[in-house]
Every structure is written in C-alpha cells, then in structure tokens.
Amino acid sequence: MKTGKRIKGLMACLLVTTLMIPNVAYGSQPPYSDKAIQRVMGKIYEPTTVDLTGMKVVDQAGAPLNAELKFMLFDTTIQEYSPEVHANNGVLDTTTLIKGHHYILSLADANYEMKNKYFTLDATGELPKDDKTNKNSDSPERESFDSITVTKREQTLTEEELKKVNRIPFCDDNNGAGKFVSELSGTVDMPDMADMYINDYDVKFKLVNQYETVELTVDEFGFLQGDMIEDLNYAVVMETTDPELQNYVLLQDLVTSKNHQEQGENVLTRTYTHYTCNPIGGIYLADSSYEEGQSMIEDCTYAPLPSYSKKSTLDGIRVFIDRGRKINTDMPGALFKVFRDEFVFNERVLEETDEKLVMDFDTINMHRDEICKLPHGDYTITTTLPTENEVQAVYNVDRAGNKVEDCTFTQEGSNLSIETTSVSLYNTVIEFKHVHEFEKIDGTEPTCTTTGVNEHWKCTSCGKLFADEQGENEISLEDTVRPLAPHKYEDGKCVVCGASDPSITDPENPDPENPDPENPDPENPGEGGTSTPGSGNISTPGSGNASTPGAGNVSASKKGATAVPATGDNNPFALWTILAFASIAGIGSVVVTKKRKSN
Incomplete structure (x- = not known):
C-alpha cells in the first residue's frame, strides 16, 4: 500500500487527550426519553401548516425592492425542497410552511444576492424566528425578523455561475484545502492512520443524494475537491478498479455541510457527519481483509439498530468519528463507536390492504430533530409483518408512487428482510401473493x-x-x-x-328462396335472366343481339301493362292492315265533305 507520512504520534496524542476526558458532554447524556422522541416524531409526521405572510423584501436602505425575484426554500427537518417562492413589488408571496420545521431561504438570482435566512414559523401572522441568533435553534429567545435585505450584485452572473450560488465547498473548514483520504488500520485499542496520496490510485469519489451526483476532483496534493448544497445529506461513494483498493471500504459514508457565516468571516463552512453532527477532517478507508477482531471496520459498524417500536431493525450503517466524543460505549471518550443515543430508526405503516403494505422507514437525528436520509449504501431492513402471507415483490416508490428501485428480500413466516440502497428517501411497497x-x-x-x-x-x-x-x-x-x-x-x-x-x-316449391320461377319478383316482372317480352337484352330471331322493337334497353315493362304475346313473326301485317283501313276512311271522309259543299 502506497501511503504518505505516518502520523502515529499525532493519533497517539489525540487518543490520550480523548481518553483523559471523562464522559464528554454530548455522549454522557442518557438516551432520549420516549416523550422527547414522540415530540420529534409529532413534528415530522403530524405536521400543522402555517402561512408566512407579508414578509418585506428591501434593499440596503430599507426601501421595498421592486424587482421580481425567485427564492429557494429548503425544509431541513425533512431534508426536502419546498416549491419555489417569488417576490414582487417588495413583498414575498404568501408561503405555506410546516409549524416548527427549520427552513433555509436562499436567493437564486443573477442580479441580486442575500445572506441566507435560517428560521422557523410557529403560527400564521407571527414573525419567523431566526435560528442563527441562539445556539439552541429551538430557543424561544431567538430574534424575529420582518424583512429580507437584498443587495445588487456588482456583476450579473452567467447561467453557470448562478448554478454555484448557495453551494458549500467540500473542504476542511474555511481553508479551502479539501478533504484528504486516509487509511485507518488496527483497532480501537491500537489505531493507526496514514495519509494516502490518492493520485497514485485508479479511484473516483462521488457525493450522491436524491437531487444530484457530484464527482469530486483530486488536486495535485491529493485532496478531494467539490461543492455541496447546504444542509443536504450526501453519501460518499468510492468507485475503483485498482487491485490495491479492492478490499478497502469507506468508514465514513454520510456527510453534510453547514454555512456558519453568522460566526464571522473567518468561519464560513464546515463539513459534518449527519449521523452525529461531528465535524469531519477527511475520508477514511479500511482494509476488509484483516482477520476478525483485528479490523477497524468492526469497530465502526453499527450492530443492527432496533426501531422505536422494536418491530424492525436497520443494518449497514458504518461511521468513523474523527473528533473525540463519548459514543455509546462504556469506555470513556472512546473515539470510534457510533453515538446511537442520538440516532433513532422508525417505521410507519402508511397503507394496509390484503394485497400490499406501504411502509415508511426513517432514520432520525435526534440532536437536530430532523430526518437523516441515507441516500446510498448497502442496507438491510428487517421488519415483522402483520401476516404470514407470502410476499411476491418489494420495491421503493417516490412521492408520486413511481417505482424507483426493486428490492431483494427473504421471508421466514412474518419476518421479512429487505435489501435496499437507501433509507428515508422513498416509501417501500410490500406486495403479497394473492390468496x-x-x-x-x-x-x-x-x-x-x-x-x-x-x-x-x-x-x-x-x-x-x-x-x-x-x-x-x-x-x-x-x-x-x-x-x-x-x-x-x-x-x-x-x-x-x-x-x-x-x-x-x-314439392310445390322446390326453391324456397325463389318460389315462382316464372315470376321471381312479382313487383318487377321480366327482371333478371328470363325471356320476358320487352325485357331488354333478349335475342329475337334474325336480329342477332338486337333488342325487341320498341323495347330499347328497358329492363322490364311498367307495372300494370299488358304483355303482348310473342308470335315469332317479324312482319307487322296487322299494323299495315290497320293503317290501310285508316287511310281509306280518311279518303272517304274527304269525298263526302266535298260533295256536301258542292250541293
């Protein structure tokens, strides 16, 4: 393993100093009472809405700022963004909030800037209380504010520059050095830490949550560089194909950053682990190939964490605390154990039918009264079902009910173990095989x-x-x-x-569909392919295909007309005889008339 300069002496001094501190304040307190846990759960799960109204937006002189501005509102209590908030004519739009939740209001504008506002609101019509005016962010002694001061930027930001607004550097406090990567070996009793010049390895580090993935860069000194959204949880993810790192795992996989501008210009930001709110100095790896009992990994891994109801457990949390605290152990000031007294696992049944259960599994940071989302990892949730019916599918869904992850699972009676890559981000659907x-x-x-x-x-x-x-x-x-x-x-x-x-x-009607073959259609005699006189295309002797005289191409005689029998004689003798008699009669009438005139 390639390592930098050993710092055993520094670690030894740190350990000695830490072990000399009996029961450091945070760690010496007993676990939170049921009453305290129920109060926090009530704030998170049984919200009361309140409206922020009439909040003034002013310039540095205190005059209303008549500009259209867009603000971002982050609910730190549930680790989620609220809808955008706008201001027009110097007043913030009426905004619905959740009573007692902590919010960060930031300005996302290319022409104007402001210092973020950190606040809670207890009732509609009241003024919000500033979280930064008292170390206890729930103290009733916090100051209220009735306006937001906005200043004009010296230069309009580009679209890319605007994306960087309100982000926190992933660095060591305010010196901008970034985070170093160290190898941690040994055990709690015999720890050893060494810097790793990470540029020598084929490895990448990322910060991941439900909103974004940030790929960290490595500077020439081996420090990890990047930026984060303030107060949002990120999982540290290591990706490597380097054979020298194949057995290495992260000991610290959950970080968040805070802006401490209220403490002065010299203390701007810090990076913490959200498990315990300890500042962290770097990213720590440990070799998993050590024999059992000889690996720091064991000392930094939770035993399965029981839920508040004792019906479920959560396994897979691994934390290394690099700033001394008493952390859930009988050893005073122990450095590497998890401070589980400040961390609560909880499950809720959101929907229950014969076909499925919809459950919400959450981890809660009691120190900050807020959801602690675990956005990436290898977690196992074991829960007791209300039935022994066979489970056929388990998957996670977002708030809209869209499936985001299929989960593997095993079942023994009413006990169900679920493998998932996140906790608190999504709801979990458990489908039963239909009976x-x-x-x-x-x-x-x-x-x-x-x-x-x-x-x-x-x-x-x-x-x-x-x-x-x-x-x-x-x-x-x-x-x-x-x-x-x-x-x-x-x-x-x-x-x-x-x-x-x-x-x-x-016998009397051999063709029931054509009962009268001589006259198939009484309404239209002569129609069709029969030899009805005057029917049109009937051949006559000596005429070839000529039609019967006077018939033209008429298909049938008119209804009621008398049919003249065909004689087969084409000489019109009768016609000539009639015409002859008519002529004689005409001549006789003319002669008689002339005789009368002559008389």
Missing part, C-alpha cells in the same frame, strides 16, 4: 339459440378466472364460452327453436 377465494362456476350445455359455459373457477376477491380449482391455469372470459349447438330437426322443423330444415325441398 384466491374460489367460486365454482358449473358448466352448461349450449343450444342452437344459447351459448353454453365451460366449467371453471372464479376468484371472488380479484375476479380472475381459472380452468382448475388450484388456480394454476388462468383463462379469459372467452375461454369459458361454448359455441352454439346445431339445430335438432324433426319433420323439417327444429324442435328447439322451430326453424325449418333447409335440406328438405317442398
């Missing part, structure tokens, strides 16, 4: 007018259909239907529905 309650549907025979039913089983709770009583072969509604049966004919009629047997021919 069908079957109703047998007897089969029925079909008739020629009614379809039949195949025997099957129906679940009375979910409505699904199955071909078997065991519920192994699911079927559709169409699969239950038997087709119509054929007619049962006797003496030419169906004995069920009375329909005629189409296979039997009536």
Whole structure:
C-alpha cells in the first residue's frame, strides 16, 4: 500500500487527550426519553401548516425592492425542497410552511444576492424566528425578523455561475484545502492512520443524494475537491478498479455541510457527519481483509439498530468519528463507536390492504430533530409483518408512487428482510401473493339459440378466472364460452327453436328462396335472366343481339301493362292492315265533305 507520512504520534496524542476526558458532554447524556422522541416524531409526521405572510423584501436602505425575484426554500427537518417562492413589488408571496420545521431561504438570482435566512414559523401572522441568533435553534429567545435585505450584485452572473450560488465547498473548514483520504488500520485499542496520496490510485469519489451526483476532483496534493448544497445529506461513494483498493471500504459514508457565516468571516463552512453532527477532517478507508477482531471496520459498524417500536431493525450503517466524543460505549471518550443515543430508526405503516403494505422507514437525528436520509449504501431492513402471507415483490416508490428501485428480500413466516440502497428517501411497497377465494362456476350445455359455459373457477376477491380449482391455469372470459349447438330437426322443423330444415325441398316449391320461377319478383316482372317480352337484352330471331322493337334497353315493362304475346313473326301485317283501313276512311271522309259543299 502506497501511503504518505505516518502520523502515529499525532493519533497517539489525540487518543490520550480523548481518553483523559471523562464522559464528554454530548455522549454522557442518557438516551432520549420516549416523550422527547414522540415530540420529534409529532413534528415530522403530524405536521400543522402555517402561512408566512407579508414578509418585506428591501434593499440596503430599507426601501421595498421592486424587482421580481425567485427564492429557494429548503425544509431541513425533512431534508426536502419546498416549491419555489417569488417576490414582487417588495413583498414575498404568501408561503405555506410546516409549524416548527427549520427552513433555509436562499436567493437564486443573477442580479441580486442575500445572506441566507435560517428560521422557523410557529403560527400564521407571527414573525419567523431566526435560528442563527441562539445556539439552541429551538430557543424561544431567538430574534424575529420582518424583512429580507437584498443587495445588487456588482456583476450579473452567467447561467453557470448562478448554478454555484448557495453551494458549500467540500473542504476542511474555511481553508479551502479539501478533504484528504486516509487509511485507518488496527483497532480501537491500537489505531493507526496514514495519509494516502490518492493520485497514485485508479479511484473516483462521488457525493450522491436524491437531487444530484457530484464527482469530486483530486488536486495535485491529493485532496478531494467539490461543492455541496447546504444542509443536504450526501453519501460518499468510492468507485475503483485498482487491485490495491479492492478490499478497502469507506468508514465514513454520510456527510453534510453547514454555512456558519453568522460566526464571522473567518468561519464560513464546515463539513459534518449527519449521523452525529461531528465535524469531519477527511475520508477514511479500511482494509476488509484483516482477520476478525483485528479490523477497524468492526469497530465502526453499527450492530443492527432496533426501531422505536422494536418491530424492525436497520443494518449497514458504518461511521468513523474523527473528533473525540463519548459514543455509546462504556469506555470513556472512546473515539470510534457510533453515538446511537442520538440516532433513532422508525417505521410507519402508511397503507394496509390484503394485497400490499406501504411502509415508511426513517432514520432520525435526534440532536437536530430532523430526518437523516441515507441516500446510498448497502442496507438491510428487517421488519415483522402483520401476516404470514407470502410476499411476491418489494420495491421503493417516490412521492408520486413511481417505482424507483426493486428490492431483494427473504421471508421466514412474518419476518421479512429487505435489501435496499437507501433509507428515508422513498416509501417501500410490500406486495403479497394473492390468496384466491374460489367460486365454482358449473358448466352448461349450449343450444342452437344459447351459448353454453365451460366449467371453471372464479376468484371472488380479484375476479380472475381459472380452468382448475388450484388456480394454476388462468383463462379469459372467452375461454369459458361454448359455441352454439346445431339445430335438432324433426319433420323439417327444429324442435328447439322451430326453424325449418333447409335440406328438405317442398314439392310445390322446390326453391324456397325463389318460389315462382316464372315470376321471381312479382313487383318487377321480366327482371333478371328470363325471356320476358320487352325485357331488354333478349335475342329475337334474325336480329342477332338486337333488342325487341320498341323495347330499347328497358329492363322490364311498367307495372300494370299488358304483355303482348310473342308470335315469332317479324312482319307487322296487322299494323299495315290497320293503317290501310285508316287511310281509306280518311279518303272517304274527304269525298263526302266535298260533295256536301258542292250541293
């Protein structure tokens, strides 16, 4: 292992100094009482809403600032952003908050800037109380404020510069040196720490949470550099393919940064572990290949943490505290144990049906009265279910109910163990394998007018259909239907529905669909392919395909017209005879007329 200069002497001095301090203040206090835990849970889980109204936005002279501004509001109690807040004409829009929750109000504007406001609001119409005016951020002696002072920037920020506003450097206090990476070996009794020149390794470090992933850079001295959103929890993630680091694990995997501008310009920011609110000096690795009892990893790992109700446990938390505190151990001032008295695990059932449970598993930092979100890691949650019904799926969902992660799980009776990569970020859905309650549907025979039913089983709770009583072969509604049966004919009629047997021919009407072959359509005699006189395309002797005289292409005679029998003679003798008699009659009438005139 490549290491920098050993600092055993420094560590020895630190240990001696620490062990000489009997029961450091924070660690010497007993675990929080049930009353204190219930008070914090009530604040988190049973919120009362209040409105922030009439908050003035002013310039340095105290005059209303008539500019449209956008503010960001972060609820530190539940570690979530609230909707954006806007200001117009020198007044902040009315904003709904949660009573007693701690908020950070920051300005996200390219032309104006302000010092962040840290506050709580206890009632609508009251003024918010400034968290930075008293070491106890819940003290009633905190000052109130009625305005927000905004100043004009000397130069308008670019879009990229604006993204950096209100971010905290991932550094060692205010010196900007970044965080170093150290190897920690040995045990609590015999610790050893050595700097690692991380540039010598193929490794990357990232800061991860539900809002972003920040890839840390390494400067020429081996210090990790980056920036963070203030007060938001980040998991430190190490990614490496370097064979020399394959057995190494992180001892500190949860960090947050605070802005301490209220303490003066010389103390601006610090980086902490959110488990215990201790400042941290760096990132620590340990070799997991040590024999049992000889690894610092064991001393920095929680035993499974029981929930407040004792119905669940959380395993997988690993913390190294590099600033001395009494941390949940009988050894005064011990350096490496987890301060579990300030850390509470809790579970809640949000929804319970026969088909599923929706649960919320949270870790709570009692020192700060807020949710402590664990955004990335390898965690195991074991919980007791209200039933021994078989679980078929476990997954995490966001606030909108969208699935974000499938979880592996094991089940023994009512005990369920869930493997998850985060805690407190999402709700967990536990789906039970459905237990069908079957109703047998007897089969029925079909008739020629009614379809039949195949025997099957129906679940009375979910409505699904199955071909078997065991519920192994699911079927559709169409699969239950038997087709119509054929007619049962006797003496030419169906004995069920009375329909005629189409296979039997009536001697008087051999073609039931065309009862009168001479006149298939009484309404239109001569239509179709028969040789009806005057019907159109009927061939006549000596005419080829010519139509009957006078018929043209008319398909049929008019209704009521008398049909002239066809003689087969094309000589119109009768016509000429009639015309001859008409001519003679005409000539006779003319002669008679002339004689009368002459007389």
